[in-house]
Amino acid sequence: MLKVENIYKNYGSVQALNGLSFSCDDGEIFGLLGENGAGKTTTFRIIMGLISANKGTVTLDGNPIDYTKTDSIGFVTEERSLLTKLTVEDQARFYGALKNMSEDEVEKALDYWLERFEILAYKTRKIKELSKGNQQKIQFICAIMNHPKLLILDEPFTGLDPLNVKMLKEAIYDLKKEGCMIIFSSHQMEYIEEFCDKLVILVKGKPILAGRLQEIKKEYGIKQIEIIGDVEKSDFEKIKGIQKIEHIQNQWILHIENQEVVKKVFQAIQKKNIWKFEAKEPTLNEIFIEKVGGAK
Amino acid sequence: MSKKFWYLTKMSLNKKIKSKWFIGVNILFAILLLFFLNVDKIVTFFGGDFDSTEKIVIVDETKQVASSFASFLNSSEYTAGENTRYQIAISEKTETEETKKLKKENQILVVFQIDQDNYLKAKLISYEKMNALDYQVFVQAINQVKSQYALSLEKIDPTVLGKLSAPVQIERTVLNQEKNLDEKMNTMMETIFPMIILPFFMLIIFLVQMIGADICEEKSTRSMEIIISNVSPKVHFASKIAAANLFVLIQGALLLGFTFLAFLLRNYLTNGSLLGNLSTTLGSVWNSLATSSLIGKLWYFIPLFLLLMILSFIVYSLLAGILASVTTNMEDFQQIQMPIMLLSVSGYYLAIMAALFEGSLFIRILSYIPFVSCLLSPALFMLGEIGVVDLLISILMLLGIIFLFVHYGMRIYKAGILNYSNEKVWTRLLKTVKNKDV
Numbered sequence: 001m002l003k004v005e006n007i008y009k010n011y012g013s014v015q016a017l018n019g020l021s022f023s024c025d026d027g028e029i030f031g032l033l034g035e036n037g038a039g040k041t042t043t044f045r046i047i048m049g050l051i052s053a054n055k056g057t058v059t060l061d062g063n064p065i066d067y068t069k070t071d072s073i074g075f076v077t078e079e080r081s082l083l084t085k086l087t088v089e090d091q092a093r094f095y096g097a098l099k100n101m102s103e104d105e106v107e108k109a110l111d112y113w114l115e116r117f118e119i120l121a122y123k124t125r126k127i128k129e130l131s132k133g134n135q136q137k138i139q140f141i142c143a144i145m146n147h148p149k150l151l152i153l154d155e156p157f158t159g160l161d162p163l164n165v166k167m168l169k170e171a172i173y174d175l176k177k178e179g180c181m182i183i184f185s186s187h188q189m190e191y192i193e194e195f196c197d198k199l200v201i202l203v204k205g206k207p208i209l210a211g212r213l214q215e216i217k218k219e220y221g222i223k224q225i226e227i228i229g230d231v232e233k234s235d236f237e238k239i240k241g242i243q244k245i246e247h248i249q250n251q252w253i254l255h256i257e258n259q260e261v262v263k264k265v266f267q268a269i270q271k272k273n274i275w276k277f278e279a280k281e282p283t284l285n286e287i288f289i290e291k292v293g294g295a296k
Numbered sequence: 297m298s299k300k301f302w303y304l305t306k307m308s309l310n311k312k313i314k315s316k317w318f319i320g321v322n323i324l325f326a327i328l329l330l331f332f333l334n335v336d337k338i339v340t341f342f343g344g345d346f347d348s349t350e351k352i353v354i355v356d357e358t359k360q361v362a363s364s365f366a367s368f369l370n371s372s373e374y375t376a377g378e379n380t381r382y383q384i385a386i387s388e389k390t391e392t393e394e395t396k397k398l399k400k401e402n403q404i405l406v407v408f409q410i411d412q413d414n415y416l417k418a419k420l421i422s423y424e425k426m427n428a429l430d431y432q433v434f435v436q437a438i439n440q441v442k443s444q445y446a447l448s449l450e451k452i453d454p455t456v457l458g459k460l461s462a463p464v465q466i467e468r469t470v471l472n473q474e475k476n477l478d479e480k481m482n483t484m485m486e487t488i489f490p491m492i493i494l495p496f497f498m499l500i501i502f503l504v505q506m507i508g509a510d511i512c513e514e515k516s517t518r519s520m521e522i523i524i525s526n527v528s529p530k531v532h533f534a535s536k537i538a539a540a541n542l543f544v545l546i547q548g549a550l551l552l553g554f555t556f557l558a559f560l561l562r563n564y565l566t567n568g569s570l571l572g573n574l575s576t577t578l579g580s581v582w583n584s585l586a587t588s589s590l591i592g593k594l595w596y597f598i599p600l601f602l603l604l605m606i607l608s609f610i611v612y613s614l615l616a617g618i619l620a621s622v623t624t625n626m627e628d629f630q631q632i633q634m635p636i637m638l639l640s641v642s643g644y645y646l647a648i649m650a651a652l653f654e655g656s657l658f659i660r661i662l663s664y665i666p667f668v669s670c671l672l673s674p675a676l677f678m679l680g681e682i683g684v685v686d687l688l689i690s691i692l693m694l695l696g697i698i699f700l701f702v703h704y705g706m707r708i709y710k711a712g713i714l715n716y717s718n719e720k721v722w723t724r725l726l727k728t729v730k731n732k733d734v
Contacts, residue, residue: 045714067526079518080517084517
């Protein structure tokens with residue numbers, strides 16, 4: 001289990017992290033959300049031991065993370081951390097050696113992943129000759145070829161087309177099944193929503209929302225109803241608790257104050273011809289915008 | 297961790313040595329060394345006027361100086377060697393008759409005439425322009441002939457004349473053993489030493505550039521984050537220092553090898569066999585050393601010199617590594633390496649001009665300063681300006697600066713390699729140096 005407890009970090013007068021705590025169990029995917037400069041990269045750097053926190057602790061299976069533990073951690077940075085003059089196999093050998101892997105182990109793992117990602121033909125090509133998407137795949141392979149116990153993914157899908165995103169997602173799910181802890185950051189909320197069991201939202205280094213995704217959504221409550229049918233605006237106008245009514249492409253979208261309003265709306269239109277009535281949970285994107293906007 | 301250290305060292309070294317540029321540059325070095333050390337043989341091989349014999353005709357109206365002039369020309373240093381450069385004939389004909397033949401015969405006419413005021417005057421007549429060196433030799437020989445002619449006209453006894461012309465016997469003694477280096481050796485060092493330290497100076501430049509390029513590449517590609525998350529900055533830095541120093545040792549050995557090949561070629565072009573006369577040449581070098589007092593100092597000078605070189609390489613690489621860690625790209629490093637280059641260049645020029653500063657206390661103190669000492673100290677020692685104690689002080693100073701670089705520089709390196717901001721760099725560096733927890 002990865003446990004981050006009450007981390008504080010400041011760069012001069014700038015507070016980069018302010019009391020961040022979270023934990024991630026084996027086989028769990030944890031999402032780290034925040035705007036640019038919210039403290040995500042600082043968090044990753046502290047976990048990896050690249051910088052030290054002013055206060056707080058980071059432990060992996062109860063022990064502090066040091067250079068005896070880093071062999072079992074994989075790290076995909078936001079920028080492509082590849083030596084572009086090397087060939088793909090030399091790059092893999094280099095990063096493999098840093099993880100104490102033997103050349104045979106690297107060779108076997110590299111062949112497997114290159115084939116799985118359909119880029120085996122690029123094994124002897126220089127990294128600078130590859131497309132951005134393929135470079136991203138190489139970076140990903142280098143981070144996972146040692147079957148890490150903990151995998152840190154900072155914006156892993158940058159520069160990838162939908163097909164390649166699908167390949168990487170499948171690989172991440174496989175690692176999750178193997179029991180790998182995955183810490184994931186992305187600006188694309190749909191990925192976090194799809195992947196993460198737990199998350200934390202950071203605003204200027206301060207966690208403003210944390211917990212299991214389903215619980216957060218439940219706590220946030222239903223805030224929107226989508227209706228398609230023979231209804232008019234006047235059918236909703238007298239119902240208390242409706243904040244806003246929109247009519248987009250033959251669909252009525254009602255923004256409501258709380259879950260109690262759903263029942264009132266349903267009762268008001270239940271005798272009309274209705275093809276769709278959906279009380280929608282908020283998307284992570286909506287929660288993020290509301291929380292981050294409100295916290296500013 | 298030592299496994300990762302050796303892997304990183306091997307990786308950095310291979311990246312440099314296995315590059316096509318390294319191979320290309322060394323082929324070029326080999327060609328240039330073979331060319332420059334045999335340039336005279338190559339020039340001779342293609343032929344030219346320099347190997348032709350000059351025909352000299354002397355018309356001597358005094359009837360007394362022609363043979364002396366001829367013997368002066370033949371004994372001049374310029375003509376002494378394998379072949380006599382001048383083919384000299386004394387003519388009984390007149391100046392006018394000989395002048396007519398000049399164009400056809402392509403010869404130089406020297407006419408000696410009696411001068412009532414200054415004993416002797418001479419004319420040099422040729423159809424084409426004379427070689428400047430030949431002209432100098434002629435003027436020197438004519439002046440010497442004039443002195444002899446004047447003395448004979450003044451009826452000075454031939455025995456006295458002989459004594460006047462004989463060179464002065466000089467007995468040279470230096471009482472100070474520290475400075476007991478004979479002048480011939482001194483002159484040799486003044487000319488040869490700059491050539492010996494030039495490769496060393498070049499190796500320093502290679503060293504600084506290699507370590508800078510390597511660290512900048514890892515920083516600018518952000519590979520540094522992955523590397524440092526797996527090995528400590530200390531191990532990483534040590535591997536860079538080791539790789540860069542191994543590289544310059546390999547490069548230095550290659551340069552030595554190319555030089556040896558060039559000498560073998562020279563031997564072949566001169567004697568017709570690669571190793572023929574090599575023992576004679578080495579023997580004469582040994583004799584030169586043996587006749588100087590330097591031979592007695594070589595047993596401790598060579599190890600101290602090598603130690604000074606190795607420590608200096610380490611100091612330069614430490615400084616280059618520390619500075620490279622705070623830069624964010626290659627352009628920044630190129631700017632920041634200028635002061636290192638200037639230090640090295642000033643050491644090189646001071647070493648070349650060391651003979652000019654005889655007895656200077658300031659230069660002696662400069663020879664203790666790291667970065668300069670590696671080039672200046674050996675030069676001053678070979679010139680007899682400093683002794684073994686001074687060399688030891690230079691070495692101690694180098695060890696001191698290495699300790700400071702490792703102790704405080706490591707803090708800068710650790711903070712610098714993961715920093716990508718150019719804002720308030722120097723303020724942050726100062727804070728880092730003071731911060732024991734970095």
